[in-house]
Amino acid sequence: MVLRLLIFLVLGVYLAEGQYVNLTQYPGELCNSKCIPGKTKICYYHWTLEHYNAMGPACGACQQGVTADCFKPQCIIGDGFQKGVMSINRMIPGPAIQVCLGDQVVIDVKNMAMGTAASIHWHGLHMVDTPYMDGVPHVTQCPILYESTFRYNFKATQVGTHFYHSHSGHHKLNGQYGALIVRQPDEDNPLIDTYDFDKPEHYILISDWRHDYAENSFPGLPKGVSFPDSFLINGRGTYVSKDTFEHTVVPVTIYYIEKPGLYKFNIISSVSLTCGCTIQAEKHSFIVTATDSYDNEPAEFDTLVLNAGERNDVVIDAWRGSGDYWIRVRGLPSCQTQPTDTFALLRYITKPSDYKKPQPPFPSYHKTYAVGDSLNFPNATCFDNDNHWCVADLTALERDxxxxxxxxxxxxxxxxxxxxxxxxxxxxxxxxxxxxxxxxxxxxxxxxxxxxxxxxxxxxxxxxxxxxxxxxxxxxxxxxxxxxxxxxxxxxxxxxxxxxxxxxxxxxxxxxxxxxxxxxxxxxxxxxxxxxxxxxxxxxxxxxxxxxxxxxxxxxxxxxxxxxxxxxxxxxxxxxxxxxxxxxxxxxxxxxxxxxxxxxxxxxWRQPPSDFPKCGNYVPGIRKGYY
The missing domain is CATH 2.60.40.420 (Cupredoxins -  blue copper proteins)
Structure with missing residues (x-):
């Protein structure tokens, strides 16, 4: 009986009704399911934070062009270069959290990155009733020390496209981030008629990437630069040579279109350094239906600009019928000291063999797509009805x-x-x-x-x-x-x-x-x-x-x-x-x-449980002759 109680204290979470539950019976992956009115779930995750490597031993001969090795367990690809990273569960990005409005999300975060202190912020969730779970060291919690575990426990209170990331040091730039998407029942969704398909794998998580540890950029080096070497989409990208403008060849993220129709995509910018990026889809446009998780009157654009922390929900009209089309991400002028150009693939499926088609060659760096109508383009003028919109030109569905x-x-x-x-x-x-x-x-x-x-x-x-x-x-x-x-x-x-x-x-x-x-x-x-x-x-x-x-x-x-x-x-x-x-x-x-x-x-202020960690200085007075 005592042993069973100890197990529940470690693996359990206390519910409002007063009983502990065994969290291992509520794997978070099962929460990625259709949302039902009036029904909420417990969604449990266990994460390990580590110093790790991209294109390391886990990737076998991936770097030498053996594509199958790129998909081995715990292989982090990046842009094809070997480098040190900070990972979550040996993944970049970390595990996706996809839950329903009102679900109880529980994440045990164990910090195994020697010499570091950690925290995770849930970008876009307001932490109503649990402000001490916001994940900002020395503001809402103490840092998670090495070899320690901290349990985040909160309700998913905002519908929409969010993400999570480290809020400690430069761990986010080193790889500690991931998607966080909160859905709602179709009956409550005011934009349900704007799309036909909302597939969980259809999120586009953009991040910048350096070939060294982020700490080399802070405080920096007199002859160094603090710009990205490349961009990644869902942890995969290409590096462009300054001299030849050739791309490294890695297997990119592929989004499958299995039936004609309107497809919803969640776009997230987890960039960290001082430049945003543009995103375009070859021969397709984006119908923007939400920004930073908040619904707006749908508006159509050819080019979207996202800066650090911004998100868009978009609908792509997949009417082409067949073929492969590139989704392209490129850094804005503030980071053009290094050519940054990375891709994912929009692939139409008309027969089973299409899933295994070889990846087509990347477009030339110098073959650009027309900007066309754009949203959030830097220094666009607002409210003048031209084809470059500020975000302020959008109109919210919900009024106040x-x-x-x-x-x-x-x-x-x-x-x-x-x-x-x-x-x-x-x-x-x-x-x-x-x-x-x-x-x-x-x-x-x-x-x-x-x-x-x-x-x-x-x-x-x-x-x-x-x-x-x-x-x-x-x-x-x-x-x-x-x-x-x-x-x-x-x-x-x-x-x-x-x-x-x-x-x-x-x-x-x-x-x-x-x-x-x-x-x-x-x-x-x-x-x-x-x-x-x-x-x-x-x-x-x-x-x-x-x-x-x-x-x-x-x-x-x-x-x-x-x-x-x-x-x-x-x-x-x-x-x-x-x-x-x-x-x-x-x-x-x-x-x-x-x-x-x-x-x-x-x-x-809503206060945490009585055993919530505390931190501070330890500088006791010293008396002569005492230790």
Whole structure:
């Protein structure tokens, strides 16, 4: 009896009804099934995080062209080059989570990557009622130490296309990310008539890829570059030689079209470095039905642009009948120091032998597809009815007129940029200034309103009373210890009341050409009420962006700010807790281009179980003669 109880305590989860269940009886893979009204499931996963390798021994002779070896167990292909990675269950991307609205998702994450601390963020889920499961170290939880296991346990509360990724160090760029898709019963889906097929394997997960460990890019090397060597689609891609423009040949991801019709696809951008990407489908277009999981009035485009953290639900009209058609992903100009061009295949099946057809040659790098009508193209002008749409041109299906057009309770302006400081200020004996070294002797840190976010040794959400308040700033004013300085490293936290309507103006003061920063809000979605750019008059751009133009503006949780431009968003602060807001480029977050929202008072925050891990410094006083 005692042994059985111990097993349940380890493998069980406590339900609202009061009993423990044996989680091994609820494998998460079984949750990838048709959603039924009124029925929810428990979905259990066990993950192991490791240092691992791409094109290592598990891949046999894959690199030498033996295609069958590329599909061996635990073989990670990447773009065909050998390199070190950080994997989940020896997979890149990690295991896909596909569940139904309301399902209880339980993931045991064991950190076996020696010398690291870990966490996983569930990008797009708001963690309503479980804010301590958001996965941000020192904000909502302590990092998961080596040889330790942390159990994430939450409800799938938002329908749509999401993804998960590490929020520790640069583990995401090293390979720790995966798809997270939440479906709903057909009866509740307002867009069910826009497609005929929604196949679980039809997700397109885009990531950037380097041939070295991501840590080589931070703080960087004077002669190094922090751009991707290639892009991957569902963990597979091609490397393009700078000299010959030839592609490495690897087996690409293939999406099968077995019957003519309208096919839904989930597109996810898990890029980490400082460039977004375009995606096109040869002789096909994309009908966009949702962005960042929120439904919009369908709109058709030839080219989509996605930056870090953004997602689109699209419908492809598969009417061609037969043949192979390339899906192409290419980096934007900000990462064109290296030609980046990668592919997946859209394959029509007319007979059984089509499944085994050889992979056709890749298109030439110089054979581009016409841009045509585009969505989210960098620096496109908004609201002018041309063929390059901003996301702000989309119209949401779900309206909140009071939030979209009413008067906000708070109006905040956040100006962000990379603060470049003299080299001598970065290397003072006894001081350890955090910096990024993008090139030569340039050293910089990310700032928002001249403040650079740092984290306390404790977890703010669950150990608020232990946090040193002298390290805090309020988003607009320096603490006393920073008076007289140009910038300040502080726990930058903006406080709002629960239920308030918040308007946030994001202004790109970075003055870096071709760079469009993607900003992500944890714990909520927002309406994109305005976007604008005017390189010669930022004041005018801000005025333009703040004009309310639509009663049903598009809803998102991640938005690309135009280069040297402005975005205005609004959200309801109805999820009490502490939530991170940050540029989704890893190197910018690492140097502090972020801040926190404190929603409500600590007494309103949902607290974790009593045995939830705590963290902090251990610096006891020392008495002479005692050890």
């Amino acid at each position: 007129t009071d939030l979209a057009t009413g008067e906000p309770d708070y109006k905040f302006t956040f100006r962000f940029y990379n603060y470049v400081f003299p080299v001598e200020q970065g290397f003072i004996p006894g001081k350890y200034v955090r910096f990024d070294n993008p090139e030569a002797d340039v050293i910089a840190s990310g700032v928002v309103n001249n403040m650079s976010l740092i984290f306390p040794p404790q977890t703010i959400l669950t150990q608020y009373n232990e946090v040193n308040k002298s390290q805090m700033c309020d988003g607009f004013n320096f603490p006393a210890r920073c008076k007289g300085q140009e910038t300040c490293n502080c726990i930058n936290m903006v406080k709002v009341k629960t239920g308030a309507k918040v308007e946030m103006t994001l202004i790109d003061d970075a003055l870096v050409p071709d760079l469009n920063h993607p900003w992500h809000l944890h714990g909520s979605e927002f309406f994109v009420v305005g976007m604008a750019l005017d390189p010669n008059n930022m004041t005018k751009a801000v005025e333009t962006a703040r004009k309310v133009r639509k009663s049903a503006p598009v809803r998102k949780d991640t938005v690309q700010v135009p280069n040297n431009g402005v975005v205005v968003v609004r959200f309801r602060a109805n999820n009490p807790g502490v939530w991170l807001v940050h540029c989704h480029y890893e190197l910018h977050l690492a140097t502090g281009m972020a801040f926190l929202y404190q929603v409500g008072e600590p007494s309103e």
